[in-house]
Amino acid sequence: MHELALTHEIVAIVCQAAGDRRVHRVTLEVGERSCATPESIAFCFDVIARGTCAEGARLDICRTDGDDLMVTTMEIEEAA
Amino acid sequence: MMCGHCGCGGPDHEHEHEDGTRHSHSHSHAHGHTHTPTTLVELQTRVLAKNDAIAARNRAWFAGREMLAINLVSSPGAGKTTLLERTIRDLHGQYDIGVLEGDQATSLDRDRVAATGAPVIQVNTGTGCHLEADQVARGLNELRPAPRSILLIENVGNLVCPAMFDLGERAKVVILSVTEGDDKPLKYPHMFRAAPLMLINKIDLLPHVDFDVARVTASARDVNPAIAAIGLSARTGEGMQQWYDWLRREWTVATEAAFA
Structure with a gap:
């Protein structure tokens, strides 16, 4: 259930870095010991991203064996 | 390492492993979406x-006031509030104790704690299943705890999420009651790994339940070899002195650490 709060934070991190540009893809690393469930984050992401710069963005989640939960990269539209 | 969740199962999916834990993806798209020119941006930002x-700011705030802050975590019904009530009453006159109560809804626990005379603030988390550091920061702003006091934070009853969220406390203390399963540390390892102390509450009920104190202690040490365990009953008072002794040691360290 805390994935909801985590996903809000993920979208906030992405949108802050993206400024006004549209986000096409977000890559996350979810550690085995991070206490977060990738499926739940993926479930929350589409809903929370709606109406933000990350609406419709694709979320790629990679499991790692650490305990971190990180937004590693994003793809944004090129500046006009 | 497999990337089982990226949804890109096509043959063109490539992985580049650089250091074993971090790896980048290059997807050669067989997908049918339109290609807008995009730029890859490295973020490498921890979600928390x-x-x-x-x-960290809360922790510095506590240190500056030579305070001890403890984050109490448990399942619902393990007896956190009863433990708080008894602790405040028994230690009355020895320490100033303030309480920050976290619950999804109601101020029932605040009212119980307030009846002890201790200053208490209720933080309702709404849909949130845990307290977060900024809720504690706002709570502190309202509670204004005294220097050299003890702040007991009663987290939302939940053994999962509160393990992830640092509030700035000196230590998490996990409370387990004997009416719960003695395999809980194995089922919720994150929480037991995050806490240096486990309180086993309601030991007055031991004759009536199938709960093995030795087994729960062994389970907890399987996930956290350094965890200390104290059996007590917040109802009868048995074992409470050991908890107070632990608090006193932590308080002494916290108040002296300010000058270290």
Whole structure:
């Protein structure tokens, strides 16, 4: 259930870095010991991203064996 | 390492492993979406970075006031509030104790704690299943605890999420009651790994339940070899002195650490 709060934070991190540009893809690393469930984050992401710069963005989640939960990269539209 | 969740199962999916834990993806798209020119941006930002920064600020705030802050976590019904009530009453006159109560709804626990005479603030988390550092920061702003006091934070009853969120406390204390399963540390390892102390509450009920104190202690040490365990009953008072002794040691360290 805390994935909801985590996903809000993920979208906030992405949108802050993206400024006004549209986000096409977000890559996350979810550690085995991070206490977060990738499926739940993926479930929350589409809903929370709606109406933000990350609406419709694709979320790629990679499991790692650490305990971190990180937004590693994003793809944004090129500046006009 | 497999990337089982990226949804890109096509043959063109490539992995580049650089250091074993971090790896980048290059997807050669067989997908049918239109290609807008995009730029790849490296973020490498921890999702909990903001919470942890606020927690660090809380921790510095506590240190500056030579305070001891403890984050009490348990399942619902393990007896956190009863433990708080008894602790405050028994230690009355020895320490100033303030309480920050976290619950999804109601101020029932605040009212119980307030009846002890201790200053208490209720933080309702709404849909949130845990307290976050900024809720504690706002709570502190309202509670204004005294220097050299003890702040007991009663987290939302939940053994999962509160393990992830640092509030700035000196230590998490996990409370387990003997009416729960003695395999809980194995089922919720994150929480037991995060806490240096486990309180086994309601030991007055041991004759009536199938709960093995030795087994729960062994289970907890399987996930956290350094965890200390104290059996007690917040109802009868048995074992409470050991908890107070632990608090006193932590308080002494916390108040002296300010000058270290």
